[in-house]
Amino acid sequence: MSETATPILEVRGLRSGYGGVTVLKGLDMDVGNEVFAVLGANGAGKTTLLATLARLIPLQGGTIRFRGNEVSGLPAFETAGRGVGYVPQEKGVFADLSVFENLCVGGMIGQRDRDERMAEVFGLFPDLAALRTQLAGTLSGGESRMLACGRALMQDPKLLLLDEPTAGLSPLYVDMFFEKVREIRATRGVSIILAEQNATKALAVADRVMVLSLGEAFLTEETGSLTTEKLKQGYRI
Amino acid sequence: MNLDWLDAFLIYGFFTIVVVSGLGLLLHLQLGLARIANFGVVGFFGIGMYSFGVLYVKVDWPFGDPWQFLVCIAAGTLAAGLSGVVVGWLVGDLNEDGVLVGTLGFATAVFILATTEKELTGGAQGMGGLQFPYDVGGVKANELLWLVITAAVVGGIVFYVWRVHRSPYGRLLVAVGSNEPLARSLGKPTFRTKLWLFAVTSAGMGLLGAMYGVMERFLRPTNLGVDITLAAMVALVLGGSARVWGAVVGVVLTVGFFDIIVQNYLPVPVEWYSQALPVMREALFGAALILVLMFRPFGILGDMRRDKLMRSLHGD
Numbered sequence: 001m002s003e004t005a006t007p008i009l010e011v012r013g014l015r016s017g018y019g020g021v022t023v024l025k026g027l028d029m030d031v032g033n034e035v036f037a038v039l040g041a042n043g044a045g046k047t048t049l050l051a052t053l054a055r056l057i058p059l060q061g062g063t064i065r066f067r068g069n070e071v072s073g074l075p076a077f078e079t080a081g082r083g084v085g086y087v088p089q090e091k092g093v094f095a096d097l098s099v100f101e102n103l104c105v106g107g108m109i110g111q112r113d114r115d116e117r118m119a120e121v122f123g124l125f126p127d128l129a130a131l132r133t134q135l136a137g138t139l140s141g142g143e144s145r146m147l148a149c150g151r152a153l154m155q156d157p158k159l160l161l162l163d164e165p166t167a168g169l170s171p172l173y174v175d176m177f178f179e180k181v182r183e184i185r186a187t188r189g190v191s192i193i194l195a196e197q198n199a200t201k202a203l204a205v206a207d208r209v210m211v212l213s214l215g216e217a218f219l220t221e222e223t224g225s226l227t228t229e230k231l232k233q234g235y236r237i
Numbered sequence: 238m239n240l241d242w243l244d245a246f247l248i249y250g251f252f253t254i255v256v257v258s259g260l261g262l263l264l265h266l267q268l269g270l271a272r273i274a275n276f277g278v279v280g281f282f283g284i285g286m287y288s289f290g291v292l293y294v295k296v297d298w299p300f301g302d303p304w305q306f307l308v309c310i311a312a313g314t315l316a317a318g319l320s321g322v323v324v325g326w327l328v329g330d331l332n333e334d335g336v337l338v339g340t341l342g343f344a345t346a347v348f349i350l351a352t353t354e355k356e357l358t359g360g361a362q363g364m365g366g367l368q369f370p371y372d373v374g375g376v377k378a379n380e381l382l383w384l385v386i387t388a389a390v391v392g393g394i395v396f397y398v399w400r401v402h403r404s405p406y407g408r409l410l411v412a413v414g415s416n417e418p419l420a421r422s423l424g425k426p427t428f429r430t431k432l433w434l435f436a437v438t439s440a441g442m443g444l445l446g447a448m449y450g451v452m453e454r455f456l457r458p459t460n461l462g463v464d465i466t467l468a469a470m471v472a473l474v475l476g477g478s479a480r481v482w483g484a485v486v487g488v489v490l491t492v493g494f495f496d497i498i499v500q501n502y503l504p505v506p507v508e509w510y511s512q513a514l515p516v517m518r519e520a521l522f523g524a525a526l527i528l529v530l531m532f533r534p535f536g537i538l539g540d541m542r543r544d545k546l547m548r549s550l551h552g553d
Binding site for chain 2: 054055056075076077078080081086088091092093094095096097098100101104105106108109132133134135151152155
């Protein structure tokens with residue numbers, strides 16, 4: 001770990017999947033106060049990993065410790081209450097609710113004043129302020145991702161799980177989003193796990209990287225020491 | 238009070254409109270906001286009706302009306318609420334199909350219990366002995382007053398639903414209905430939320446069932462036919478399941494049209510009343526449902542408009 005010796009998240013022997021299928025096959029990882037990128041080809045298990053960490057998928061084995069406490073057996077809502085913010089790749093907003101209400105739902109937990117938190121989100125994503133009464137289901141792809149991210153930030157998370165936040169977005173939005181990841185990290189000091197397909201952009205903002213391959217950690221190292229050759233091996237190309 | 242000018246059928250017609258509107262409003266909270274398709278409405282309605290009836294008629298209370306009546310009606314409401322907790326706990330984590338079958342099965346079980354538990358319910362022969370907790374002079378006057386009281390209760394339900402739409406709880410229900418895993422990941426105990434919703438709405442359905450039983454004065458299992466659930470469901474979908482007034486508009490257009498206009502003002506042959514009219518009623522409701530789903534799937538009033546609500550609340 002680059003910036004702190006005490007990991008905020010410790011994962012040991014993590015096994016999970018869907019029904020009888022095991023996707024993650026005994027994963028170990030430690031995440032500190034940093035941006036931790038998770039790369040890998042389609043089907044490598046990135047989305048499964050983040051959904052499992054958010055406790056939306058039951059564990060098949062292994063343990064998850066968050067801020068020193070075992071959270072493996074906790075339901076999703078209690079894990080969120082302890083400071084894990086999750087931004088899913090798809091369906092990340094409540095389509096029937098307005099932008100304002102989506103942020104309110106995110107702000108139902110957290111200690112600070114809701115309006116103060118919402119002002120910070122609108123400061124980070126000014127476009128959302130202008131759309132506050134609009135239904136989330138009518139937003140563009142980029143606006144939806146901003147809202148999903150803003151809604152997770154309303155929880156005042158200690159760890160933010162971002163699942164391919166730029167998938168399917170135009171290059172303009174992609175650049176903007178990675179800039180926002182930097183800004184969130186710089187201004188809030190929140191730890192971030194960023195699952196991404198866009199390796200170049202992800203490596204530019206991350207401190208460390210893990211490359212997943214067929215549900216196993218192919219490598220975990222500092223971004224500066226990752227070579228193209230190793231990355232290609234992880235992607236099996 | 239001289240009420241000769243008032244047709245008894247009209248009182249019953251309006252009473253049915255009021256009760257089904259109340260059921261539709263409670264169903265709106267389940268289906269319109271939280272997207273829970275409860276096909277067992279009449280089961281909770283029946284629990285309230287029979288709990289009240291059995292306690293009122295079979296138990297030897299140390300006090301008389303109105304306290305006996307009020308205690309029994311409160312107990313009927315509570316019993317329906319508790320049955321809602323049990324059913325909600327059983328179906329809360331199931332998908333839409335599971336909820337549909339589970340709630341329908343519950344309503345069927347209540348119907349069978351009302352038919353077979355003859356010692357308690359009188360079985361298919363029914364159970365009499367219920368009466369209004371007052372006497373204001375004549376059957377018709379008592380029924381009219383009971384209609385007004387029931388309308389006031391349903392008015393209270395309208396107010397509750399209106400408040401829910403504007404409260405964080407209503408927002409949470411929409412969030413749970415819209416995307417439950419996401420709501421869970423945001424720290425919301427969604428199962429508990431659905432359980433509480435089931436408890437409150439089922440209690441309301443039970444209260445309406447008890448009030449319906451009072452108006453009938455004679456409880457029969459045939460009061461618990463699936464037509465009650467269908468009337469509430471069809472009216473709600475027809476009016477607009479996501480809108481506060483959807484159920485009321487739908488009930489006026491369906492039950493109102495049939496039970497008031499057709500039965501009281503159209504020259505229908507007398508022999509139709511026992512067999513043909515009930516069948517025609519169900520066929521007409523079914524046809525209305527199909528047409529609405531084909532041509533206006535969000536109902537006559539349309540889909541939920543949280544954006545408009547937000548603009549009206551926040552003034553932008």
